Amino acid sequence: MNDSTRLPGRFAVLCCVLAVLFGLSGCAGVETPAPETPKSRAAAPTPPPTGLFSQAAPTTPWNTRISPASQQITSFAALAPAVDRSIAYTARKPAGAVAVDRPGATMTWGQLHQTLVTFRRILPELDRDPSLLSKYFKWTPLDSDTLLTGYYEPEIEVSRTSHGPYVWPIYRNPGALAKKHSREAIDYHGALRGRGLEIGWAKDPIAVFFLHVQGSGKLRFVEDGSTVYALFGGNNGHRYVGVGRVMVNRGCFPEEEMSMQRIRRYLEEHPSEMREYLTSNPSYIFFKESQTPPVGAMGAPVTPHASVAVDPGFVPYGTLLAVDGDLPGFPGPAPERFTGFVMAQDTGCMRGNHFDLYLGPGAKAAHQAGLMKGTAKAYVLMLR
Known part of the structure; x- marks a missing residue:
């Protein structure tokens, strides 16, 4: 995320969470979508598959590996x-007009649309016969491993009121005051109270x-268990400083241990340092x-488990x-294999071959997002 965009318009990512915490630019779900590929010219003939895509086929037939269970969905x-x-x-x-225009692969918006329409039409049959995939689609692998977060x-x-431990406000945009105050001034000096x-x-x-961050x-x-989306x-327009990077640079923990969980644990174990580190990032989000x-x-x-944020x-x-x-x-620590169909539907800090998988709500999603940063194999599905 940069200081003028929101995080996941989405919500956000771990590497994006890590990128934000480390102070890198970009994060999933920016307020203004990043520029897409050119829309105005007609598609050129597709050159031989080099560059972005590899000619290598999946090493194991995907229609024998992929299933609703492998994607953690019901069907x-x-x-x-x-x-x-x-x-x-x-x-x-x-x-x-051209949708995909990279060295080695070109696909128009019309071709992409028809790919999706065909996939949608055969969805009810895939649970019974996954081999239909090979009948309708070719699997175009990316030529390098994908960063998966x-x-x-x-x-x-x-609480609706400030009392007891409920003292940390979640603020609406204060209008003309939005660009005036830092995180320190808002959270610790009450700049927006009253x-x-x-x-x-x-x-x-x-x-x-x-x-x-999200x-x-x-x-x-x-008071009553009711919910509302924030x-x-x-934001306040102040420069974003990555808290995780500050903490690593000051020796709180080694860089390879960076995660949301590690940051939380350190701050909970050193409550006297919480203000110092949280306010090292003067940027502030309103809701x-x-x-x-x-x-x-x-x-x-x-x-x-079906949407990814992409570049x-x-x-x-x-x-x-x-x-x-x-x-x-x-x-437990044993990793879970994820093999599934996803659609590019969000964006953020990703650059190039980096996909950020939306994991949904809940403790499991928070845990996995906080730790998730690895490589994966990825394929673009295209109509035969």
Whole structure:
């Protein structure tokens, strides 16, 4: 994430979480989608597959490995809403214009749209006969391993009033004051108090900080259990400083241990240092309430285990992909194999061959997103 964008318009990513914490630029779900590939010229003949894509076929037939269980979904048919969102997006693009335009592969928006329509049509049959995939699609592998990270939907317990431990505000955008105050001034000097801007009061300052990192999430009110989405509502425009990088540079823990969990553990073990490290990042996020979930940069809600945030200059929104890689284990250390169909529907800090898998809400999603940073094999599905 840079200082003028929101995190996952989405929500966000671990490498994106790590990128944010380390102070790198970009994070999933930016407010303004990154420029896509050119839309105005007609597609040129497809050159031989070199560069972006490899000619090598999957080493093991994907139609024998991929299953709803390997994707952690109930059935292939459960992918229908996510596929429909990509179909609607690609239908708005000029059919003859180039969608994918990289060395070795060209695909028009019309071809991408038809790929999705065909995939959607055969979804109900795939649970019975996965071999249909090879009948309709060719698998175009990327020529190098994909960096696979994850992001999630945080949920925070809040109160409607400040009392007891519920003293950490989650603020609406203060308008003209938005660009004036730093995190230190807002959180520790009460720069915005008394203006009626609080959506709620949390008891966990670290959770609030990670809500800022994710850019949106869900608030659950302790009074009655009701919930509301807190969506990105702007920021204070101050320069972003990666807290994780600051902590590594000061010897809090080695860089290879970096994760959300490691940051939290250190701060909980050293509460007297919490203010110092959290306020080392002066950038501050404001929120707005919503009864509808946040959307990805494609302009539609993202789907757990089916949506990925991408660099849209590498693969465009809507692209149908297959990904094979490991997710961190939960609750134990043994990794979980993830092999499934995903669609490019969000963006953020990704650059090039980096996919950020949306993991959804809950403790497992938070755990995996906090640790997830590995390599995977990825394929673009294209009609035969």
